[in-house]
Amino acid sequence: MTDATASGVPAGKHTSGSLLEQSPRTKRRNASEARFRFYGMAAVGIGLVFLVLLLIAIVRNGVPAYTQTFLSLPIELKAEALDKNGNRDLEDIRKVSTFGYNPLLDEALLRVVADNGIESDYSGADLRKMISSSAAAQVRDYVLTHPAQIGETVEFRVLASSRVDGYLKGRVLREDLERDKNLDAAHLDIIDVLKDAGAVTRTFNWAFIFGADASESRPEQAGIGVSMLGSLFMMIVVLVLSLPIGVAASIYLEEFAPKNRWTDLIEVNISNLAAVPSIVFGILGLAVFIQFMHLPQSAPLVGGLVLTLMTLPTIIISTRASLKSVPPSIRDAALGVGASKMQSVFHHVLPLAMPGILTGTIIGLAQALGETAPLLLIGMVGYIASNYPDGVASGFLDPNSAMPAQIYEWAKRADPAYYERAWGGIIILLLFLMTMNIIAVILRRRFERRW
Amino acid sequence: MYDSPSLETKVTDKAIKIAAQNVQVFYGDTHAIKDVNVQIQDKTVTAFIGPSGCGKSTFLRCLNRMNDTIDICRVEGDILLDGEDIYDKRVDPVQLRAKVGMVFQKPNPFPKSIYDNIAYGPRIHGLAKSKADLDEIVEKSLRRGAIWDEVKDRLHAPGTGLSGGQQQRLCIARAVATEPEVLLMDEPCSALDPIATGQVEELIDELRDSYSVVIVTHSMQQAARVSQKTAFFHLGNLVEYGETSQIFTNPVDSRTESYITGRIG
Numbered sequence: 012m013t014d015a016t017a018s019g020v021p022a023g024k025h026t027s028g029s030l031l032e033q034s035p036r037t038k039r040r041n042a043s044e045a046r047f048r049f050y051g052m053a054a055v056g057i058g059l060v061f062l063v064l065l066l067i068a069i070v071r072n073g074v075p076a077y078t079q080t081f082l083s084l085p086i087e088l089k090a091e092a093l094d095k096n097g098n099r100d101l102e103d104i105r106k107v108s109t110f111g112y113n114p115l116l117d118e119a120l121l122r123v124v125a126d127n128g129i130e131s132d133y134s135g136a137d138l139r140k141m142i143s144s145s146a147a148a149q150v151r152d153y154v155l156t157h158p159a160q161i162g163e164t165v166e167f168r169v170l171a172s173s174r175v176d177g178y179l180k181g182r183v184l185r186e187d188l189e190r191d192k193n194l195d196a197a198h199l200d201i202i203d204v205l206k207d208a209g210a211v212t213r214t215f216n217w218a219f220i221f222g223a224d225a226s227e228s229r230p231e232q233a234g235i236g237v238s239m240l241g242s243l244f245m246m247i248v249v250l251v252l253s254l255p256i257g258v259a260a261s262i263y264l265e266e267f268a269p270k271n272r273w274t275d276l277i278e279v280n281i282s283n284l285a286a287v288p289s290i291v292f293g294i295l296g297l298a299v300f301i302q303f304m305h306l307p308q309s310a311p312l313v314g315g316l317v318l319t320l321m322t323l324p325t326i327i328i329s330t331r332a333s334l335k336s337v338p339p340s341i342r343d344a345a346l347g348v349g350a351s352k353m354q355s356v357f358h359h360v361l362p363l364a365m366p367g368i369l370t371g372t373i374i375g376l377a378q379a380l381g382e383t384a385p386l387l388l389i390g391m392v393g394y395i396a397s398n399y400p401d402g403v404a405s406g407f408l409d410p411n412s413a414m415p416a417q418i419y420e421w422a423k424r425a426d427p428a429y430y431e432r433a434w435g436g437i438i439i440l441l442l443f444l445m446t447m448n449i450i451a452v453i454l455r456r457r458f459e460r461r462w
Numbered sequence: 463m464y465d466s467p468s469l470e471t472k473v474t475d476k477a478i479k480i481a482a483q484n485v486q487v488f489y490g491d492t493h494a495i496k497d498v499n500v501q502i503q504d505k506t507v508t509a510f511i512g513p514s515g516c517g518k519s520t521f522l523r524c525l526n527r528m529n530d531t532i533d534i535c536r537v538e539g540d541i542l543l544d545g546e547d548i549y550d551k552r553v554d555p556v557q558l559r560a561k562v563g564m565v566f567q568k569p570n571p572f573p574k575s576i577y578d579n580i581a582y583g584p585r586i587h588g589l590a591k592s593k594a595d596l597d598e599i600v601e602k603s604l605r606r607g608a609i610w611d612e613v614k615d616r617l618h619a620p621g622t623g624l625s626g627g628q629q630q631r632l633c634i635a636r637a638v639a640t641e642p643e644v645l646l647m648d649e650p651c652s653a654l655d656p657i658a659t660g661q662v663e664e665l666i667d668e669l670r671d672s673y674s675v676v677i678v679t680h681s682m683q684q685a686a687r688v689s690q691k692t693a694f695f696h697l698g699n700l701v702e703y704g705e706t707s708q709i710f711t712n713p714v715d716s717r718t719e720s721y722i723t724g725r726i727g
């Protein structure tokens with residue numbers, strides 16, 4: 012009591028005075044609240060600015076990867092070059108390698124240039140720098156599937172080389188070409204004319220989304236499709252293993268296990284596991300799954316196993332948290348009417364914890380989907396995923412890449428055209444993550460809205 | 463400890479349903495129930511009264527082993543149901559709880575429909591042979607819980623959407639749906655209005671025909687109205703146990719007298 016009077020504040024002062032007037036104390040309180048709100052809004056604002064900058068950067072850098080430049084090229088499939096014996100025997104036709112097709116391409120290019128009235132002293136081989144080196148293989152594949160067309164002139168849409176593509180997208184400037192041995196300014200003049208004539212077109216690039224990776228020198232051909240499949244197979248492994256194991260482990264630990272030193276130890280270790288850098292799981296996977304168990308390198312199965320190790324702690328922690336948040340009175344209620352422990356968990360607790368479990372699982376999967384470091388160590392980076400897996404078994408067991416590994420790989424390659432593709436890949440990865448998060452939100456709503 | 467032998471001889475005119483001998487309950491180091499001896503009769507309503515925190519709920523929860531779910535809780539002594547020790551190693555608490563039902567202090571309906579709340583117990587115990595059977599059990603139980611008229615048109619609405627008092631009556635209906643032999647009720651009327659309270663008391667009275675009912679209550683009037691036996695707990699001790707009329711008119715212990723006249727509690 013004496014303290015209060017000594018501080019000089021007369022007791023009971025706040026009870027007197029008009030309500031229409033704020034007391035100094037109220038004013039101070041309101042001011043501090045206003046300040047706090049301002050800090051909060053500023054923090055949110057800064058976050059939003061960064062998000063917007065990030066999105067702008069991703070879209071600006073990545074969107075060009077979704078269009079690609081093609082050159083329409085009527086190619087005469089000369090019989091004397093492709094089928095010397097003239098008997099249309101597939102075996103013989105197959106003997107002609109892609110090198111054998113280059114003269115046809117050269118001829119076609121020279122003709123296109125001449126037809127468009129362009130003065131040029133380039134040889135066919137010089138002109139060929141404007142198109143992708145995949146063109147010969149494209150024509151060869153066509154001939155092998157349509158041998159009857161030999162002798163005819165067929166119009167092909169061949170990929171322009173990455174430099175030409177870059178020039179039309181504004182990525183490659185004329186000045187850049189001085190130091191470039193692939194293309195000269197004169198090539199660009201030809202492209203300009205062909206573009207005006209409608210022979211060079213840019214269209215949406217489905218091959219980027221569904222296609223396979225390509226070698227270092229053919230960025231125009233590279234796609235993310237095969238590594239997307241690799242990611243898909245990995246996610247199947249992760250989901251199939253980590254959801255049941257994680258949920259079962261959490262239910263046991265949370266509902267059944269006695270609370271003693273051992274379970275405490277396990278609990279601490281699970282929390283620690285969640286904080287272990289993912290590369291550690293990678294080297295563990297390398298040692299256990301590849302070196303000890305001799306599972307195939309670079310296989311989505313191994314990637315999935317490693318990511319399962321990584322995802323399990325996340326799932327266990329979130330599942331336990333959602334089990335814990337179910338009010339104990341529900342368990343009492345079930346036990347009170349004579350349900351067994353197991354019945355009370357499976358009939359009452361688990362359904363209530365479901366939204367949290369699903370959200371945790373999806374967040375864990377999303378984390379795993381974007382994880383790159385552990386894949387580095389089991390050889391899923393650097394592998395050129397150039398073939399679709401044929402069948403489910405090979406999807407799990409054949410070497411493949413994964414989306415983030417593919418993106419990392421592209422970003423590492425020298426050609427700036429690959430840099431663009433890396434950004435493009437990031438857009439796809441983010442779309443996947445966003446979709447998963449939206450699914451998580453929808454599932455949570457669904458389950459919560461029941462009551 | 464405090465109940466005199468003379469009282470114990472009086473309670474033998476009906477069969478003993480539950481007999482507790484030297485029961486001690488500990489929460490970790492806290493000694494919550496101290497050496498309680500009590501004999502609860504069949505076909506009788508027994509009221510537990512006493513100040514808040516004296517251990518009424520704790521003792522009640524011993525009777526159907528709900529305390530098993532609390533890790534730090536330790537029960538010593540013997541509790542016999544029909545002469546069998548319910549803390550025997552061979553006893554499955556699940557079977558015990560089917561015989562000894564419970565209504566909790568806080569209403570705790572399942573977040574399911576009203577129908578499913580009631581039907582859950584009969585379903586897991588296989589009490590209904592058909593859907594019609596189950597419907598009948600649900601209706602009968604809701605009527606006994608004095609809530610049928612309020613919910614008969616929305617049996618498939620969520621039980622958690624009811625008011626607090628309705629939820630409590632739903633929980634009572636849920637407890638009687640499994641046809642227990644003993645019904646433990648922890649302050650079943652604390653959230654009820656006088657009308658619903660009256661209905662629940664009627665129910666308790668009716669249950670007495672076939673069951674043994676133990677009710678914890680803070681209302682002296684209620685204890686006096688519904689119970690035949692009353693036990694007064696104080697600081698973990700069973701201070702006095704006897705005929706309700708005797709406890710309320712002529713208590714032996716001075717603490718009982720102070721409590722029922724409102725001087726301690």
Ligand SMILES: Nc1ncnc2c1ncn2[C@@H]1O[C@H](COP(=O)(O)OP(=O)(O)OP(=O)(O)O)[C@@H](O)[C@H]1O
Pocket residue numbers: 489492494512513514515516517518519520521532567
């Ligand atoms: N789960 C628990 N853990 C630790 N101590 C507990 C627990 N439950 C009860 N206690 C203690 O045991 C004693 C008796 O509690 P109990 O709930 O049985 O009281 P009560 O008589 O039912 O009180 P009320 O009338 O307020 O419900 C109290 O001192 C309480 O602090």
Ligand SMILES: [Mg+2]
Pocket residue numbers: 518519520567648
């Ligand atoms: Mg209580």
